Amino acid sequence: MSKISYISDLSSWESEFYFFIPVKVRFSETDMYGHLNNTVPFTYFEEARIEFLKELGLMQKWTEENHDGMVVVADLQCDFLRQVFFDEKLKVFVKAESVGNSSVDLHYMAKNEKEEICFVGRGTVVQFSKKFGKAIPWSESFRKVIQENFKVTI
Amino acid sequence: MSKISYISDLSSWESEFYFFIPVKVRFSETDMYGHLNNTVPFTYFEEARIEFLKELGLMQKWTEENHDGMVVVADLQCDFLRQVFFDEKLKVFVKAESVGNSSVDLHYMAKNEKEEICFVGRGTVVQFSKKFGKAIPWSESFRKVIQENFKVTI
Amino acid sequence: MSKISYISDLSSWESEFYFFIPVKVRFSETDMYGHLNNTVPFTYFEEARIEFLKELGLMQKWTEENHDGMVVVADLQCDFLRQVFFDEKLKVFVKAESVGNSSVDLHYMAKNEKEEICFVGRGTVVQFSKKFGKAIPWSESFRKVIQENFKVTI
């Protein structure tokens, strides 16, 4: 796994995850090659991300109808390390790797029941104002939550 | 095909379709059984339905941000007659079978390149007001369009 | 709900479900109308169906690589009774309504956390031989399982 640009040291990177969601691979998520289609991990990442942001007390606001701020995904990537099959039970982990003025870089890791890493990923999300069409800096309370939970550079 | 409750005479039913959209089966739409996953035809039906309603001059309004009326799907069904595989080119046909006060019963038929029927279906859509939370009767102009294009009972 | 052809008496129909899977609506399963896209319940039905067939001791065989028999979906339908939104927790119930020589008619019902029925459905699955390209009659043991668990007409 030396080729993955966003992981400098795998074991320390891996040890920083504590939040995960359980996912079971659906039949409709497989493809004719017999394994999980490679577009599906991004769906898992989205679900994990939202649960993670909820845990940090953020997501509720963003899905309220009249709330102006929303979380926009700036980029996403995934490295596929091991085939995943129908009915496998995965843990999809997510952590905040670093925080910018109005963005967070989230990292992802999925493990199967044997605790093997199946795929990893990352992506930046940005807090965005629909009304003003631009990024909104994080509130102090959000920064606090992030800092208390992660040793991230702010 | 005698078991399909919404088709009384197949050849006359089949002959009433004229509108279709072309669809090519995506790799991500197959499953580990090697064929088109059975949840996907409903996606094709949706695409065909929207294009059909556009053709009748309806859909534009419904997707405008401040327009109150929207098309709500009341029910959907599909009968799978023939396996469909990756990369097959289908024609997904749609027609209006009958029109109610604020609803239309749409029928669907998908054919492969050999002109074989692969799956058929139907479903009722209802014109619905978000503001009032109830069905809205069709306008006279819509009824006219439908009547001119289909020999439907109104 | 008098219009739903496959439900003669709702309260007795409803009372016959005991098996369900929990499902939480994903963000990617919503559409721009703000609710669960109408193609997604069929994915939930599939997941519920497979877990149900597993519970009856059937599915394992069907997904083994060299097993000849597979479960083919002959038809599917869904009636949408109530809007479903992002993050709602549903119970997706499934039961065997009647059993044929090589087919089962499965019925579905999804309830939200208020125990309101959101959508219902049904569909026939057929045991099918890949090698012979035709339906295979149920084994005696399968019939026994079905009869013990359901008061179905065989």
Added chain:
Amino acid sequence: MSKISYISDLSSWESEFYFFIPVKVRFSETDMYGHLNNTVPFTYFEEARIEFLKELGLMQKWTEENHDGMVVVADLQCDFLRQVFFDEKLKVFVKAESVGNSSVDLHYMAKNEKEEICFVGRGTVVQFSKKFGKAIPWSESFRKVIQENFKVTI
């Protein structure tokens, strides 16, 4: 766009694309934020990739039932530059950026009808043997095709 690690000079990078597939955004591909869900571009990339490999004379073999080699996706990434909405017509471009012993690095770019870049991406695919469970070097004929079509380093 200076942040995108795999694009050193945008205008020269952009000018090297010639192959594309047309895609129209489906209703079911939008989400409750009103735009294309961020998991969907990977589906478009897959479709573009397969058509591209077909164009190079490769894909046919890989989907034949008894063919041992298959194309495995090693990683995928996408940068979202502009919101995409229901019914937009996109051109999804793909090109080979560099070729390894048994892998190709493919790059992607999607443009809307105004010729604006909406999202870009990349990902490595590897030719893989199911039987031997390992990567298979490209044939000479494949290398020739790639070299004739792209100024890639081999």
